[in-house]
Amino acid sequence: MRGISLGYWVAQEQYPPDRLMEFSIHASIVGFDTIVTSDHFHPWRDNGGHSAHPWIWMTAVAERLKGVEVGTAVTTPLFRYHPAIVAQAFATLDYMYPGRIFVTVGTGHAMNEVPLGFQWPNYKEKVERLREAVEIIKLLWRGDFVDYEGKYYRLVKAKLYTKPKKNIRLYIATADRKVAEIAGQYADGILTNPRGLENYGLIVKALEEGCRKAGRDASSLSKCMEFKVSYDPDYDKALKGALFWAPTAIPREKREGVADPRELEAMVGESEVEKIKKTWLITSDPDDIYKALGEFLKLGFDRVFIHSSSPDEEKFLNLLGREILPWVREYYESLQIPIRISSE
Secondary structure (H helix, E strand, C coil): CCCCEEEEEECCCCCCHHHHHHHHHHHHHHCCCEEEECCCCCCCCCCCCCCCCHHHHHHHHHHHCCCCEEEECCECCCCCCCHHHHHHHHHHHHHHCCCCEEEEECCCCHHHCHHHCCCCCCHHHHHHHHHHHHHHHHHHHHCCCEEEECCCCEEEEECCCCCCCCCCEEEEECCCHHHHHHHHHHCCEEEECHHHHHHHHHHHHHHHHHHHHHCCCHHHCEEEEEEEEEECCCHHHHHHHHHHHHHHHCCHHHHCCCCCHHHHHHCCCHHHHHHHHHHCEEECCHHHHHHHHHHHHHCCCCEEEEEECCCCHHHHHHHHHHHHHHHHHHHHHHHCCCCCCCCC
């Protein structure tokens, strides 16, 4: 049985890098085995927003915390990061910290690309670019000189002279069936969040179909969950903490044309507040956290990344380490989940 990986999600958009380092050290002490970081150029809001470069920050964490796995969720290898540069960066990280590095890729957001002068394409093009990007990354990690002629990217005798020492796990973030099929063909698993659970059965079927087309064993792939939670004994404080992320609840069709965090912040209305209440676990009762995590485990998730926006993060980390993380590991083992991906 595959063991469960418990990750602490550090949000580059919400805190400065030194504060995130403090949280990560604390998370490692209380029992997290994985540190996962977001990868943005712009934050979701102007007031209180931050945006350090995650790959540089990852190096500091991997050097400081020798026993943890470190990776991103989500890196967009489409525009500001050429796929070959993503391959080079993560190969170097794995060379230095072998077996402890992973990368999660996805189609991304206009807010991180448009400010650098790129024209944001339609969804079909983004998916096509993502497929090519993953192909390029994989080819460079394992190949010699690589030639690649795609619709959007081209390599001419490109070679990584510093190869990864171990297998770098590559996950694809999605709530979309087409992207899930790509994950089944190329990736080590998928990442979703509670919003993606609405179409979860369809996503899993598409993942399995991608595996079938590529002749891969679907049971070898991981399912990763970003668990969004804000906890405080005072519910109103917990709600206020979660509302930092209200711009993420703006409908995609509205926010895709906006790259300025000031505008995103100004677009937040009551509907976004209500959506955050539905998609985040905002609670003053630890029992709600146990219940939510238990449901994820029953669905077969073997990697759970806890993304907290709690007003007292140190206090919440202590609660997690003292009570919740040990229970999660014991409960996961008691379920004896077979290593397969079921669409049931």
